[in-house]
Amino acid sequence: MQNRETVVLLSVEAAQAEILRHVAPLDAVTVPLPEAFGRVLAAEISADMDVPPFANAAMDGYAVRGEDVQTARPDAPVALRILGEVPAGGVAQTAVVSGTAMRIMTGAPLPPGADTVVPFEDTDEARPDAWRPRGLVRVFKAPPIGASVRAAGEDIRAGTPVLGRGTLIRAAELGVLATIGAAQVPVFRRPRVAILATGDELVDVHERPGPGQIRNANSYSNAAQVLDAGGEPLLLPIARDREDELNARLDQALAWGADLLLTSGGVSVGDYDVVKKVLQQRGRMEFWRVKMKPGKPVAFGLIAGVPLLGLPGNPVSAMVGFELFGRPALLKMQGRAGYRRPTITATFTGRLSDRADRRQYVRVRIEQRDDQFLAHLTGEQGSGMLTSMLHADGLMIVPEGMTLVEPGARLAVMMLHWPEVPAQPQRAAAAPEARQGCC
Numbered sequence: 001m002q003n004r005e006t007v008v009l010l011s012v013e014a015a016q017a018e019i020l021r022h023v024a025p026l027d028a029v030t031v032p033l034p035e036a037f038g039r040v041l042a043a044e045i046s047a048d049m050d051v052p053p054f055a056n057a058a059m060d061g062y063a064v065r066g067e068d069v070q071t072a073r074p075d076a077p078v079a080l081r082i083l084g085e086v087p088a089g090g091v092a093q094t095a096v097v098s099g100t101a102m103r104i105m106t107g108a109p110l111p112p113g114a115d116t117v118v119p120f121e122d123t124d125e126a127r128p129d130a131w132r133p134r135g136l137v138r139v140f141k142a143p144p145i146g147a148s149v150r151a152a153g154e155d156i157r158a159g160t161p162v163l164g165r166g167t168l169i170r171a172a173e174l175g176v177l178a179t180i181g182a183a184q185v186p187v188f189r190r191p192r193v194a195i196l197a198t199g200d201e202l203v204d205v206h207e208r209p210g211p212g213q214i215r216n217a218n219s220y221s222n223a224a225q226v227l228d229a230g231g232e233p234l235l236l237p238i239a240r241d242r243e244d245e246l247n248a249r250l251d252q253a254l255a256w257g258a259d260l261l262l263t264s265g266g267v268s269v270g271d272y273d274v275v276k277k278v279l280q281q282r283g284r285m286e287f288w289r290v291k292m293k294p295g296k297p298v299a300f301g302l303i304a305g306v307p308l309l310g311l312p313g314n315p316v317s318a319m320v321g322f323e324l325f326g327r328p329a330l331l332k333m334q335g336r337a338g339y340r341r342p343t344i345t346a347t348f349t350g351r352l353s354d355r356a357d358r359r360q361y362v363r364v365r366i367e368q369r370d371d372q373f374l375a376h377l378t379g380e381q382g383s384g385m386l387t388s389m390l391h392a393d394g395l396m397i398v399p400e401g402m403t404l405v406e407p408g409a410r411l412a413v414m415m416l417h418w419p420e421v422p423a424q425p426q427r428a429a430a431a432p433e434a435r436q437g438c439c
């Protein structure tokens with residue numbers, strides 16, 4: 001079949017929209033709680049009971065009837081008869097009545113009758129040397145009624161939805177899920193991504209390139225990006241630019257049950273490329289020139305119903321292309337609501353001049369200085385300069401038509417990750433006015 005390729009000129013947004021239109025959330029699977037880390041909830045989760053399930057002490061101290069101790073002062077303490085002790089995990093056998101107190105530990109249920117906990121610090125317990133009558137405790141400071149008590153359900157109310165479908169499960173989500181008894185968690189299946197590097201010039205990492213050859217970088221960087229985006233990568237062996245090899249690799253990917261086929265190389269516009277020919281023979285493919293730099297040529301289509309994203313071979317283009325087109329697709333497959341990276345405004349410290357009439361994605365290192373973000377170039381910006389990705393915290397977006405970017409320019413930076421900063425003396429932050437509890 002002699003299939004003439006049609007080249008479509010697209011904006012990044014249009015290309016993204018077209019890809020997202022062709023992918024849908026995958027099915028849900030149920031996994032044990034610890035395995036849910038890093039995955040996405042496939043159903044809304046509600047609390048099976050109140051958290052905390054019962055009113056309990058927020059501090060070690062004495063459970064009392066608040067009204068009994070409202071007159072307590074350092075020079076006029078109130079003495080109460082000690083009924084006993086409740087440790088965390090215990091349950092008081094006696095009710096607190098007027099004139100009595102129950103020694104109580106943090107987390108222990110409040111005995112019936114008590115409504116307030118007086119911390120040890122405000123009682124004889126903070127004065128180990130002081131004489132005190134046997135069986136009595138003196139309170140030296142009046143607490144507000146209800147102080148140091150955590151009410152039943154104050155964190156989570158039974159029956160209320162706690163985490164929504166599409167939530168990424170991180171440490172806090174795991175803790176909350178454990179709290180509400182979600183031992184088995186419904187999550188979206190991880191997308192399976194078959195990764196195929198194409199090119200006669202490529203050899204694998206353990207080989208020494210011969211004349212005209214280079215090592216395959218893209219399979220590894222793309223596989224790591226897939227992992228990062230929650231997918232499950234399968235590295236196929238390199239395909240040389242031959243129809244039979246490409247076909248065999250695509251068959252292998254389909255047999256594996258890939259949810260996305262990710263290729264690199266062979267989609268440049270204008271060249272005769274066997275990759276394009278094979279893709280066209282196998283499915284409905286579009287070849288795009290996306291108005292971006294790096295990574296203008298991108299292929300997208302369906303092969304046997306499975307989406308195929310064909311990224312250009314230049315290693316930076318392959319990474320940036322994955323970031324802009326592959327990652328959103330994988331997030332959507334996992335039911336995530338948002339696909340966009342957070343964007344900051346930063347002050348550019350370098351100088352760039354480029355005649356391209358395409359939006360540029362410039363690799364920058366972000367430094368936070370005083371109250372602003374500085375964006376430093378990571379190095380030469382050629383699409384073959386893979387080391388420019390090494391220190392890149394983000395991609396600075398130079399709008400189409402902006403041919404000169406000078407130091408001091410304020411531009412948007414799409415953050416890839418947030419760098420740790422070296423330890424340095426911190427300026428004291430104003431303490432927020434919120435109830436913090438003891439520890």
Ligand code: AMP
Pocket residue numbers: 197198199201202214215216217218219264265266267268311312313314315
């Ligand atoms: P292509 O998109 O196939 O025209 O390749 C563009 C450039 O990227 C060429 O210099 C290729 O040698 C290089 N290239 C292609 N695939 C890879 C890869 N997997 N790893 C590193 N470089 C590659």
Ligand code: MG
Pocket residue numbers: 198199200265266313
């Ligand atoms: Mg090639």
